[in-house]
Amino acid sequence: MISACNNIRPNLVGDYPEIDPTALIDPSAQIIGNVKVGKNVFVAPLAVIRSDEPGPDGKVSPIILGEECNIQDGVIIHSHGGDIVSIGERSTVAHGAAIHGPCEVGAGCFIAMRSTVYSASLEAGVWVGMNATIMKTTLEAYTYVPAGAVIRSNRDALDLRLVSEKEKTYMDNVLLATNRLREDYRRMLAARSAG
Secondary structure, three states: OOOOOOOOOOOOOOOOOOOOOOOOOOOOEEEEEEEEEOOOOOOOOOOEHHHHHHHHOOOOEEEEEEOOOOOOOOOOEEEEEOOEEEEEOOOEEEOOOOEEEEEEEOOOOOEEEOOOOOEEEEEOOOOOOOOOOEEEOOOOOOOEEOOOOEOOHHHHHOOOOOOOHHHHHHHHHHHHHHHHHHHHHHHHHHHHOOO
């Protein structure tokens, strides 16, 4: 069945997105298939979150967005068949970033503009700088990946430092700003519906 809202639709095996009513999805974003969107998630214009590739068993594994995730403009989230993508609560995925599963992004992470996370696991509070690439590795909690870095193995991550207090504050401020924006849009939409 195709939704009246064409940007939120099932995949080819019939999995339909599960979206908490408190989430705010821009009409230009595409949410397809076995996607689970938690409370107060914000999905900005032109984001694509697509869970449609079946695994060997014919089933499509989910893409899970935890509570208060901030998925900004032009983000792409997808996965290989049978692999899960999970984005932890209060994480920010900034403009133009790509996440391709299998991936697990812990709570409170910050994935900066145009970065790529592929087949990786990020523990809580990890900062991935602009245009950085993380692939086939696990990053420990509060690891700081500088802009432009390419991390292809656990060995590449050995010399990375921890996130500073200044960076933690920045991450928190981005999330607060997005939460305010989400609520402002929600009020605007409610006023339009009422008027």
